[in-house]
Amino acid sequence: MxxxxxxxxxxxxxxxxxxxxxxxxxxxxxxxxxxxxxxxxxxxxxxxxxxxxxxxxxxxxxxxxxxxxxxxxxxxxxxxxxxxxxxxxxxxxxxxxxxxxxxxxxxxxxxxxxxxxxxxxxxxxxxxxxxxxxxxxxxxxxxxxxxxxxxxxxxxxxxxxxxxxxxxxxxxxxxxxxxxxxxxxxxxxxxxxxxxxRSAEADRVTAVFEKAAEAEGWRPPPAPTKGEAIPPAVEKSLPVRALFRAPLARRTALMALLWALGPIGYYGFHNLATLALEAKGFDLGSSLTFMTLSLLGSPIGSYLSMHIVDRAERKWILCVALTAMAVIGLAYGYAQSPVMITALGFCFTVVTNIKTNATHIYQLEQFPTSLRTTANGWLFSLNRLSSAAAPFYLIPLFYGAGVGAVFIVGAAAILLAAIAVGFGVRTSGLSLENITTASRPEDAPTGLIPSPPTRATTRKP
Known part of the structure; x- marks a missing residue:
């Protein structure tokens, strides 16, 4: 880096x-x-x-x-x-x-x-x-x-x-x-x-990165020895239908569930929170104060994610964050005291931002280069559709069955997403070649990962 x-x-x-x-x-x-x-x-x-x-x-x-x-x-x-x-x-x-x-x-x-x-x-x-x-x-x-x-x-x-x-x-x-x-x-x-x-252009771009590394004192990795496995020179370009065939079909389905179910959980908190607090007897001024204090967790959660996402397997970070969202969100729905409402709202916002960043990182590693942005775009569009649809059933549920019912539905959706992610592939610390070419990236031959560069003992001027 x-x-x-x-x-x-x-x-x-x-x-x-x-x-x-x-x-x-x-x-x-x-x-x-x-x-x-x-x-x-x-x-x-x-x-x-x-x-x-x-x-x-x-x-x-x-x-x-x-x-x-x-x-x-x-x-x-x-x-x-x-x-x-x-x-x-x-x-x-x-x-x-x-x-x-x-x-x-x-x-x-x-x-x-x-x-x-x-x-x-x-x-x-x-x-x-x-x-x-x-x-x-x-x-x-x-x-x-x-x-x-x-x-x-x-x-x-x-x-x-x-x-x-x-x-x-x-x-x-x-x-x-x-x-x-x-x-x-x-x-x-x-x-x-x-x-x-366009291999010549790719080589020119890569050469700039290599020169930048050498200028900072890094040595290139040793050339592969005879018989050593190395990554293919050109990643195979795939048709769009490959997203719905093995081994990518399972990844597409699991990420689709994550993007579609996620908004059901956090819509009840972020968009219906003031209505929920009003139903508990708090006035508008108090409700907005609670929400403002809760949203302070947004940059804090995002900052914490920076120091977590490379220290453990990404899919398990996602599972833990989703489970925490479900538990905290459910507790928030039934909390009555101002202190508990503010504390739970803050904690919910923190884990939501850890989950959001982990979701983006986990998804960007799932798909091959030729389909990466196509898959990311289609899956993100599910999030937009789910967000747009949420008020049409959560608001009637709120007025018909009360605050608790909204947060129970949200918690159930988030827990289902957590279970789905648990069946996903490992990605942390693995090369994109391993992740995108193997059904189980952790079982791919280690020879597919090039030898790492080493830092020189003295820096070049």
């Missing part, structure tokens, strides 16, 4: 920052936009759904595009859509324009995450893949307090005669444009270049 790798991780983190910025922008501006455009039941629903639907489309379409034209090209597409849509939102004259622009933004956001995950998988070395991927996600969570502070400073004001909500959209657009220019310096993934037969 060199400074060259770290620079690209920081670029990924910058893009993720503005993705999180946009996701939380809606909740901060919703009340203001509702009053500004006189949103009623239909227009309010369309406004809230527009980004989710766009995100679903982006995850499905851009994910496949990234496996056809490359990671770097897909990045430019997602950032262009996001930037154009966000600046158009800042200038929107009416609600219908705003809804259309939010749909375009959603396409960019939906494609951004699968491409980011695939790029990180392609360039990060096995031993530190989890830590630096989690670091990219953790940096992005800084956007949550940034959006909150900007909301306090701008929402009810009109600097230079322009409404504060328009300024907040414009800031997001300028940030995306900055990311666009920074990402122009990203190299294409050498793994992807190999799969499409």
């Amino acid at each position: 060199t400074a060259h790798h770290k620079r690209f991780v920081n670029v990924m983190a910058l893009g993720n920052f503005f993705e999180i910025y946009e996701l939380f922008l809606t909740s901060v501006l919703l009340s203001t936009l509702k009053n500004t455009f006189s949103l009623n039941g239909l227009t309010l629903s369309l406004f809230l759904a527009s980004t989710v639907v766009g995100s679903f489309v982006g995850a499905v379409v851009v994910g496949r595009v990234a496996d056809r034209i490359g990671r770097r090209g897909a990045y430019m597409i997602t950032l262009s859509l996001y930037s154009a849509g966000t600046i158009a939102c800042a200038c929107a004259p009416n609600i219908w324009t705003l809804i259309a622009c939010r749909f375009v933004i959603g396409i960019g956001l939906g494609g951004e995450l699968p491409v980011t995950d695939s790029y990180l998988a392609d360039i990060l070395p096995p031993a530190r893949r989890g830590y630096y991927a989690a670091r990219a996600y953790t940096c992005a969570h800084v956007a949550v307090p940034v959006v909150g502070v900007l909301g306090l400073l701008l929402v009810d004001k009109a600097p230079l005669g322009v409404a504060g909500w328009r300024w907040m959209f414009a800031i997001g657009s300028l940030g995306a444009l900055l990311t666009f220019f920074v990402r122009r310096g990203l190299p294409e993934s050498p793994r992807w270049l190999e799969t499409v037969g």
